[in-house]
Amino acid sequence: xxxxxxxxxxxxxxxxxxxxxxxxxxxxxxxxxxxxxxxxxxxxxxxxxxxxxxxxxxxxxxxxxxxxxxxxxxxxxxxxxxxxxxxxxxxxxxxxxxxxxxxxxxxxxxxxxxxxxxxxxxxxxxxxxxxxxxxxxxxxxxxxxxxxxxxxxxxxxxxxxxxxxxxxxxxxxxxxxxxxxxxxxxxxxxxxxxxxxxxxxxxxxxxxxxxxxxxxxxxxxxxxxxxxxxxxxxxxxxxxxxxxxxxxxxxxxxxxxxxxxxxxxxxxxxxxxxxxxxxxxxxxxxxxxxxxxxxxx
Numbered sequence: 225x226x227x228x229x230x231x232x233x234x235x236x237x238x239x240x241x242x243x244x245x246x247x248x249x250x251x252x253x254x255x256x257x258x259x260x261x262x263x264x265x266x267x268x269x270x271x272x273x274x275x276x277x278x279x280x281x282x283x284x285x286x287x288x289x290x291x292x293x294x295x296x297x298x299x300x301x302x303x304x305x306x307x308x309x310x311x312x313x314x315x316x317x318x319x320x321x322x323x324x325x326x327x328x329x330x331x332x333x334x335x336x337x338x339x340x341x342x343x344x345x346x347x348x349x350x351x352x353x354x355x356x357x358x359x360x361x362x363x364x365x366x367x368x369x370x371x372x373x374x375x376x377x378x379x380x381x382x383x384x385x386x387x388x389x390x391x392x393x394x395x396x397x398x399x400x401x402x403x404x405x406x407x408x409x410x411x412x413x414x415x416x417x418x419x420x421x422x423x424x425x426x427x428x429x430x431x432x433x434x435x436x437x438x439x440x441x442x443x444x445x446x447x448x449x450x451x452x453x454x455x456x457x458x459x460x461x462x463x464x465x466x467x468x469x470x471x472x473x474x475x476x477x478x479x480x481x482x483x484x485x486x487x488x489x490x491x492x493x494x495x496x497x498x499x500x501x502x503x504x505x506x507x508x509x510x511x512x513x514x515x516x517x518x519x520x521x
Contacts, residue, residue, distance in 0.1 A: 235312075238325075242311035245464070249456040250274030252463065252485050257427075259489025274456060278449050286445030292348055299344030300443065300450040306337035307454040311461055315391040315468050317477045325387035327375050331368075334458070338364055341451075345439035356438020359500060363416060363423060363435065366507040370413045373514035377406045378469060380521040391468040399472050405517040407470045411487070412510040414466060416503070418459040421492040423503050426455075433497060459488075 254271035261268020288297070310333045313325030338360065345357035378390045381402070416423040419436035428434055440451050460481070467480035475483070498506060 237316055238312035238314075241314060241316060242308055245311045245314075245460055246308060246453070246457055249453065249460045250278060252460045252481070253456045255482065255485045256459075256489045256492075259486050260493050263490065263493040274452075278453055281444075281449035281452070282446055284445045286443075286447050289348070289442070292442070295340070296344045296347045296442075297447070299340040299347075300447040300454075302340040303337040304450045304454040306333045307457050307461070310334050311457060313387055314461065314464055315388045317464070317468065327379075327385050327387055327390065330387060331371055331375070335364070335368070337454070341439050345442075348442040350442060352434075352438050352441055356435055356441075359435045360439060362500070363419075363503055366504050367413060367416050370409070370507050370511045370514065371417070373511055373518065374406060374410050374413060374470075377402065377514055377517045377521065380518060387465070387469070392470075392472070400520070402517040402520040403470075403472050405513045405520070407466075407472060409510040409513040409517070410466055410470045411484075412506065412513075414459075414462045415488070415491065416507060416510075418455070418462060420459075420488060422495045422498045422506065425497045428497075435500075463488075 251271060251274070254269075254274045257273070258268050258271050310330050313330050313333075315325070342357040342360050345353040345360075375385075379385055382390045384390055415421070419426055424435040424437075425433060426437065428437065436455070440448060443451060463481045463484040464477070466484050467477050471480050471484065473480060473483075
């Protein structure tokens with residue numbers, strides 16, 4: 225009976241944390257965009273602009289062509305639900321201890337959402353949608369081995385495969401060779417996984433260079449709002465993981481997440497989007513750093 229009660233408490237904590245992250249996700253995306261604007265000597269939009277955009281899309285009608293199937297309608301919901309479920313599995317930073325977040329379940333929950341989005345882009349039967357879906361799968365094929373190496377490095381350091389067990393202690397500053405290499409490689413992977421520069425440009429509308437945005441061209445209304453909100457939550461999830469598992473600084477988690485968001489904006493300002501076939505070299509470099517980190521453990 226006590227075990228069931230503890231499990232219910234952990235589940236409630238995970239859900240509360242996921243809802244808090246969901247509400248804060250547009251703000252973090254707004255901070256990244258504001259950082260880029262200031263570094264480019266522009267005023268830029270408000271940090272609250274993403275909330276206005278989601279409200280605008282939510283109030284619009286969803287336009288569907290007669291050529292799309294059930295997958296096209298279902299994919300945004302699956303993408304949103306799997307991302308929210310992944311947020312429930314994060315190590316707790318609001319109190320208590322969430323211990324049911326197995327890292328392999330976490331990774332493949334996110335992969336399930338990506339799979340449905342890639343299939344939905346092809347279900348629309350448009351040239352740009354299919355191109356975006358195929359590019360997304362291409363990048364994912366190189367990202368997942370890097371993710372597994374990052375997990376392996378952390379498992380060797382902590383001896384646990386739960387996200388709570390893998391998190392750094394509040395007073396732990398892991399300034400070892402392995403810790404620094406893993407931190408840098410995970411940040412590189414974070415940019416690729418979330419379709420950020422230099423792998424993809426989330427702000428462009430030039431079809432020939434888009435990856436993730438290509439898959440959303442046929443969406444509108446509430447389905448488009450769900451996709452964008454889930455994408456914003458996903459980057460916040462990875463920033464929280466970066467802060468709690470890899471960033472070797474003795475700072476509160478919120479400050480480390482904000483520091484990571486500013487770092488994303490700085491990197492995107494200082495770099496251009498690379499050619500698609502150079503992405504494998506970029507991710508191979510991240511994988512090599514993780515292999516060196518594993519050897520150095």
